[in-house]
Structures are given as structure tokens and as C-alpha cells.
Amino acid sequence: MGREYVMELMRAAKLTVSIDAAGNIIGHRLGLKKNLPPILFGSHTDSVPEGGNYDGDVGSLGAIEVAQTLAENNIDTNHPLAVIVFQNEEGGLIGSRAINGELTEKELDLVSRSGKTIRDGIKFIGGDPTNLASARRKPGDFAAYLELHIEQGGVLEREKINIGIVEGIVGINWWDVTIEGFSNHAGTTPMDQRHDALLAAAKFIQAVNRVVTSVPGRHVGTVGRIQAFPGAPNVIPGKVILSLEIRDLDATKIETLYQKIHSEAEQIGKASGVTFDFKEINVNIPAPTDQRIRSLIADSAKELGLTTKLMPSGAGHDAQDMARLTPTGMIFIPSIGGISHSPKEYSRAEDIANGVNVLLRTVLKVDKAEM
Amino acid sequence: MGREYVMELMRAAKLTVSIDAAGNIIGHRLGLKKNLPPILFGSHTDSVPEGGNYDGDVGSLGAIEVAQTLAENNIDTNHPLAVIVFQNEEGGLIGSRAINGELTEKELDLVSRSGKTIRDGIKFIGGDPTNLASARRKPGDFAAYLELHIEQGGVLEREKINIGIVEGIVGINWWDVTIEGFSNHAGTTPMDQRHDALLAAAKFIQAVNRVVTSVPGRHVGTVGRIQAFPGAPNVIPGKVILSLEIRDLDATKIETLYQKIHSEAEQIGKASGVTFDFKEINVNIPAPTDQRIRSLIADSAKELGLTTKLMPSGAGHDAQDMARLTPTGMIFIPSIGGISHSPKEYSRAEDIANGVNVLLRTVLKVDKAEM
Numbered sequence: 001m002g003r004e005y006v007m008e009l010m011r012a013a014k015l016t017v018s019i020d021a022a023g024n025i026i027g028h029r030l031g032l033k034k035n036l037p038p039i040l041f042g043s044h045t046d047s048v049p050e051g052g053n054y055d056g057d058v059g060s061l062g063a064i065e066v067a068q069t070l071a072e073n074n075i076d077t078n079h080p081l082a083v084i085v086f087q088n089e090e091g092g093l094i095g096s097r098a099i100n101g102e103l104t105e106k107e108l109d110l111v112s113r114s115g116k117t118i119r120d121g122i123k124f125i126g127g128d129p130t131n132l133a134s135a136r137r138k139p140g141d142f143a144a145y146l147e148l149h150i151e152q153g154g155v156l157e158r159e160k161i162n163i164g165i166v167e168g169i170v171g172i173n174w175w176d177v178t179i180e181g182f183s184n185h186a187g188t189t190p191m192d193q194r195h196d197a198l199l200a201a202a203k204f205i206q207a208v209n210r211v212v213t214s215v216p217g218r219h220v221g222t223v224g225r226i227q228a229f230p231g232a233p234n235v236i237p238g239k240v241i242l243s244l245e246i247r248d249l250d251a252t253k254i255e256t257l258y259q260k261i262h263s264e265a266e267q268i269g270k271a272s273g274v275t276f277d278f279k280e281i282n283v284n285i286p287a288p289t290d291q292r293i294r295s296l297i298a299d300s301a302k303e304l305g306l307t308t309k310l311m312p313s314g315a316g317h318d319a320q321d322m323a324r325l326t327p328t329g330m331i332f333i334p335s336i337g338g339i340s341h342s343p344k345e346y347s348r349a350e351d352i353a354n355g356v357n358v359l360l361r362t363v364l365k366v367d368k369a370e371m
Numbered sequence: 372m373g374r375e376y377v378m379e380l381m382r383a384a385k386l387t388v389s390i391d392a393a394g395n396i397i398g399h400r401l402g403l404k405k406n407l408p409p410i411l412f413g414s415h416t417d418s419v420p421e422g423g424n425y426d427g428d429v430g431s432l433g434a435i436e437v438a439q440t441l442a443e444n445n446i447d448t449n450h451p452l453a454v455i456v457f458q459n460e461e462g463g464l465i466g467s468r469a470i471n472g473e474l475t476e477k478e479l480d481l482v483s484r485s486g487k488t489i490r491d492g493i494k495f496i497g498g499d500p501t502n503l504a505s506a507r508r509k510p511g512d513f514a515a516y517l518e519l520h521i522e523q524g525g526v527l528e529r530e531k532i533n534i535g536i537v538e539g540i541v542g543i544n545w546w547d548v549t550i551e552g553f554s555n556h557a558g559t560t561p562m563d564q565r566h567d568a569l570l571a572a573a574k575f576i577q578a579v580n581r582v583v584t585s586v587p588g589r590h591v592g593t594v595g596r597i598q599a600f601p602g603a604p605n606v607i608p609g610k611v612i613l614s615l616e617i618r619d620l621d622a623t624k625i626e627t628l629y630q631k632i633h634s635e636a637e638q639i640g641k642a643s644g645v646t647f648d649f650k651e652i653n654v655n656i657p658a659p660t661d662q663r664i665r666s667l668i669a670d671s672a673k674e675l676g677l678t679t680k681l682m683p684s685g686a687g688h689d690a691q692d693m694a695r696l697t698p699t700g701m702i703f704i705p706s707i708g709g710i711s712h713s714p715k716e717y718s719r720a721e722d723i724a725n726g727v728n729v730l731l732r733t734v735l736k737v738d739k740a741e742m
Binding site: 245 | 522555603606709
């Protein structure tokens with residue numbers, strides 16, 4: 001239903017609509033110079049369960065609005081343009097990873113929230129999972145990729161800034177940390193005879209926060225999940241498993257923070273008579289945006305009298321996959337209260353209009369620039 | 372099977388065996404003076420799942436051995452004697468609470484590990500749940516209660532002491548503590564904008580340990596259970612529920628420690644932008660043993676050349692329920708490595724023999740004393 005609606009809007013904006021083998025919706029517009037690669041821009045329209053109405057939709061409908069505006073004003077570009085609505089961003093950047101070639105055969109068999117496998121989902125929305133290679137693109141196939149998106153954090157609103165110019169999508173490293181102590185009777189084991197894994201975990205969680213906040217920068221570190229075993233009020237926990245996640249634009253900084261945390265953990269372990277074991281679960285490498293495109297976004301905002309701020313994207317986006325193929329830029333607009341992935345997610349109409357106007361001007365500037 | 376075996380041993384020790392309405396096994400022996408109330412002694416033979424062979428069994432078989440020794444040596448006592456094997460100690464002191472009248476009708480409908488309700492379990496082992504009042508005893512019905520038990524902690528072994536003279540069974544207070552912060556995206560929420568309930572929980576767990584260890588004494592405080600919500604590596608926890616348990620012989624000390632912990636929680640809450648809510652789940656009031664019986668245990672040990680130490684029992688025992696009815700004494704012997712509720716639970720044969728000899732002498736001393 002939503003996809004049908006979006007395709008109708010695309011056709012109304014004089015775009016030629018197709019669905020690629022991965023299920024991405026692409027609206028094409030010819031350029032004056034047919035031998036130039038297209039400028040790609042868009043976002044996604046899928047949502048997390050219980051999510052809001054702005055994450056992805058602002059950038060997708062904003063991109064169509066840009067095409068509509070060009071059509072209404074009979075503005076031609078040198079490059080062909082391609083407006084894209086990536087499929088299943090929230091379920092693991094499936095559409096954009098099919099395009100940059102990172103999507104694996106194995107992932108196609110994973111069952112998503114819908115109950116369908118990724119493979120069956122692609123078929124269901126009009127793609128062809130047997131022919132994914134046809135959706136794949138290589139460096140040089142696009143002139144650039146641009147994405148407008150809500151910030152999802154509260155920085156722009158708090159600092160009363162109109163436009164965020166994204167420096168890059170942060171890298172995300174996730175470890176599971178296992179702390180082994182010794183489980184014992186909470187009544188008969190004196191305080192000085194304990195090897196309490198949860199007490200050591202408490203020290204560790206504080207150490208993570210201390211290390212992360214002791215270094216200047218916009219990196220973040222989070223312990224979001226914890227389990228204590230056996231997990232009874234009257235038993236000293238003998239084992240704890242918790243998650244550690246660190247995000248930053250700079251993979252070296254993530255590594256430095258991790259080493260500091262690891263070293264603090266070893267000290268806590270020695271002092272508490274417990275052991276720490278770190279297991280790397282997932283690594284997303286940082287995806288910097290293109291310096292030249294950042295400047296063109298800044299110029300566009302300046303012409304419109306809008307204030308800007310360079311900032312990382314703490315959340316993942318399809319732009320991170322496109323950044324591996326082509327020069328990429330990303331435009332943020334304020335999220336009220338920094339709330340996202342929630343029905344309370346909200347962005348003001350004037351902020352959305354500002355973002356779309358910046359996107360429009362940036363598309364035109366990229367078209368004229370020597371990328 | 373185990374109960375049949377125990378009853379056979381009782382009969383071999385010339386005891387007259389009966390099962391009371393609560394399912395407790397009692398072996399009676401007449402006294403020279405029929406108007407005196409009986410001296411009760413024993414323990415339990417049930418075990419936690421995956422438990423060991425000493426918790427309860429040492430005291431139960433030791434009590435029968437005392438009766439056997441008296442029979443073999445034709446020793447008569449002034450008081451009648453009653454050897455008791457309480458039923459379902461591990462499942463909530465069911466047998467002893469039926470005797471002191473604390474067992475409620477409502478509890479009878481709880482389903483135990485066996486799959487049976489407590490009510491059906493009592494019927495299954497030969498009791499009569501419709502006539503529990505007949506099992507109930509009042510103050511004055513017994514001259515005294517004595518229980519031999521393994522320590523379950525590692526104090527006696529570590530300090531190379533033969534016999535622990537129990538000062539009392541500690542009170543146990545258990546609260547569930549709910550910490551409410553604000554759940555948010557772990558990538559887009561800067562460190563200084565977070566209301567991380569798990570970080571506050573970590574500070575709280577350390578505060579519990581700091582408060583408990585800052586005061587001299589043998590009290591203990593434990594956080595054994597923790598849950599963080601929503602509990603994903605990429606989401607800042609908005610809510611944590613954890614357990615707080617404090618044990619001491621002195622209810623006033625428990626209250627003082629709790630007030631200190633509560634006040635630290637409020638400070639952490641203010642500093643972290645989270646709230647703490649304490650909900651009392653269970654309170655077992657402390658059960659001191661009888662001062663005169665402690666002296667008689669000490670005298671018995673001294674006569675046998677055994678070293679002793681006055682100590683609290685950090686674990687619960689049937690003795691705590693008997694202490695509400697009658698002067699009560701409890702004798703501990705060393706647990707190797709302080710391990711209990713585990714197949715690795717172990718006490719040396721010579722330590723068990725020491726304990727039984729102390730029990731025998733204490734029974735005889737109590738018989739002669741003016742209690």
C-alpha cells in the first residue's frame with residue numbers, strides 16, 4: 001500500500017518507475033548528457049515496529065518533491081537523476097546492501113519480523129531474489145548519493161540549528177562480555193569471601209561510562225543488555241553476560257576506547273577475583289561522507305539563510321552502504337525532543353521544507369560540480 | 372524411600388515412630404518423669420534440587436544416632452525425648468511452620484517443585500492436611516529444641532574450629548528495587564543527555580556493597596537478580612529491576628543498613644536523573660537461640676576437647692520456627708570449602724562425629740538443667 005502510494009507520487013513527478021531485483025523502488029529522470037552517471041537520492045519508507053512517521057519517510061517524500069519541483073519548473077540537469085526508496089532499511093539495510101554487493105545468500109534465508117524470509121519478502125514486494133546480481137552497482141555507476149533524514153537525536157533542536165551536515169555514519173562495535181566469579185549462598189558467604197560477578201559488572205559499567213566520557217568527542221558507549229546467573233535474590237551471582245557497544249566516526253578511536261575499557265576490566269577482575277572475557281559480536285566500519293558534497297550542502301543552506309552544524313550520524317543509514325560506492329552526502333533536520341523509533345517521533349513542517357530545499361539545491365550543485 | 376529408611380533407623384533406635392498431620396516424622400522415647408515436656412531434636416532430610424548429601428541429613432541421622440546411643444547404653448532421661456525429621460524444609464520450612472502455626476491455608480495451594488500442591492504433598496507423605504491444627508504446638512509444649520547442621524559457609528573450616536555455636540538464625544529482608552530512567556537510541560543520544568537506568572543500577576550495586584562493608588559485623592547484603600529493559604545492545608536501558616537482600620541477627624541493624632542504602636539510592640537518583648522505588652517482598656525476622664543452651668553446647672564441646680565459635684546462621688533453618696515456641700540451640704560443623712546446595716557439599720566424618728557427640732551431651736545437660 002505504502003509502496004504503491006510512493007510509486008504514484010513518483011509518476012506524478014514525471015519519474016519513470018521501476019523496481020530492481022532487490023525490491024528497491026527507483027524513479028528515473030533523463031539528463032541532458034546521456035553518458036553521465038545518474039545522481040541518486042532518496043531514503044526508505046519502511047519503519048521499525050511501533051515506530052513513527054518521519055524516519056525514512058521525510059527523505060523519501062522529500063526526494064520525490066525535489067523531482068516534482070524540477071518537473072514543474074521545467075529544469076533539466078546534465079546528469080540523469082534517480083530517486084530511490086530503499087527496501088527494508090530497518091531490518092538490516094537490505095536494499096542498499098544488495099546494491100553495494102554486501103548482502104549474502106545466507107542472509108536471504110533469515111526470517112524477518114513479517115514471518116517471511118528476506119528472500120520471500122523480496123519476491124513479495126516485486127523483486128527477483130534469483131537475480132540479485134542485476135541490482136548490484138559498482139563504483140562509478142552513480143555520480144553521487146544524497147540522503148535527507150531526520151536527526152533522530154536531539155542536538156539540532158537543543159542548539160536551535162536548522163540543518164545538520166553529516167560528517168559520516170559512525171562505526172558500531174559490539175562485544176558480549178562474560179564475567180565469571182563464583183556463585184554461592186548469599187546468607188552463609190561473608191562479604192570478604194565473595195567473588196560476586198554482578199558487583200564486578202557494576203564496576204565495569206561505571207568504568208565504561210568513565211572511559212567514554214573522559215575523552216572529548218561525540219563517541220558513545222553503552223551497556224544495554226545484562227544477565228546475571230543464577231539470578232536469584234538469595235544467591236551471589238557467579239556469572240554475568242552483558243553487551244558493550246561503542247560508536248564513533250573514527251575506527252581508531254573506537255579501538256583506543258575499547259583498549260582502555262579492556263584494561264580497566266582486567267584491573268577490576270584482579271581486584272574482585274573474577275575474570276572478564278570479551279567476544280566481538282558485530283563490527284560496522286565508519287562511513288565518512290564526501291568532503292566536497294558537505295561543502296555544497298553548506299553552500300545551499302547558506303543561500304537559504306539556514307544555520308548548519310557538522311555532526312556524525314550515530315544511527316545507521318542506507319547512506320553508509322552508498323558511501324562505499326560513490327561520493328555521498330547526508331542532510332539532517334531536527335527531531336523534536338530527540339525522540340525516534342517511537343510514535344512520538346516528530347519533525348516540524350518548516351524544518352522538513354528547509355531540508356527538502358537544501359536537498360534540491362545540493363542536487364543542482366552536484367550536477368554542475370566536477371565530482 | 373528416604374523417609375521409610377529414616378523410620379526404620381528410628382525403630383532400630385527404640386523410638387516409637389509417628390507421622391504428624393503436617394507430615395513430620397517424630398520418634399518418641401519415654402522419660403522418667405511423665406509430666407515433663409519432651410526435649411525435641413532433629414533436622415530435615417529433604418534437599419534442594421541438585422543439592423548435596425549433608426544439608427539436613429547430618430542433623431537428622433545424628434539425632435537418631437543420639438537416641439541409638441542412649442538405647443544401647445540404657446540411659447534414661449527425666450524428660451521424654453522426641454527426634455524429629457521436619458518435612459519440606461527447603462520448600463519454605465513447611466513442617467516446622469505447621470508446628471508453630473505460621474503455615475497458612477493459602478500456602479497449602481501453592482504448587483511445589485514436585486508438581487503437587489503443598490496440600491497434596493502432605494497427604495502423599497502420610498499427613499492429613501484437613502487436620503493440621505493437631506500438629507500445631509504452643510509455647511511450653513517442648514522443653515527445648517536442638518538442631519545439629521552443617522555450617523553451609525566456610526568460616527569454621529577456614530578458622531580450623533570444630534563446632535559452631537549458633538547465636539541465632541539471621542533475619543532476611545528482601546526488596547525489589549525499580550530504577551526508572553529514559554530509554555533512548557544508543558547511537559544518537561549523547562552521553563550527557565542520557566538517563567541510563569543501568570548505569571544508575573551499577574552505582575547502586577556498588578553503594579550496597581560499600582554500605583554493607585563499611586559497618587563492622589557479620590551482616591551481608593546481596594544484589595542477586597537484575598533485569599534491564601528493553602535489554603538490547605543498541606538501546607539505553609530505561610528501566611532496571613533488581614533484588615536487594617540484607618541479612619543480620621539484629622533486625623535494627625538491617626533497618627539501619629537499609630536506610631543508608633535507601634539514602635544513597637536517592638542521591639544516585641538525583642545525580643543521574645532517574646528514580647528509585649523500593650518494594651518490600653519478604654521479611655523473615657531474626658530468631659535468636661537460647662543463651663542457656665548456648666552455654667550447655669559450649670560446655671559439651673569443652674568436655675570433648677573441641678574448639679568452638681559463636682556465630683550467626685546466615686541460612687534459614689527449622690530451628691528459627693522452633694525458637695518462637697521453645698528455648699532453642701543449634702550446633703554447626705564445618706562444611707569443606709563452604710560449599711552447600713551443591714553435589715560438592717561435603718563434611719568430614721570426624722566433624723560429623725564431633726557434632727553428634729556434642730548433641731548427645733547437650734541433650735543430657737538440657738535434661739538436667741532447669742530450663
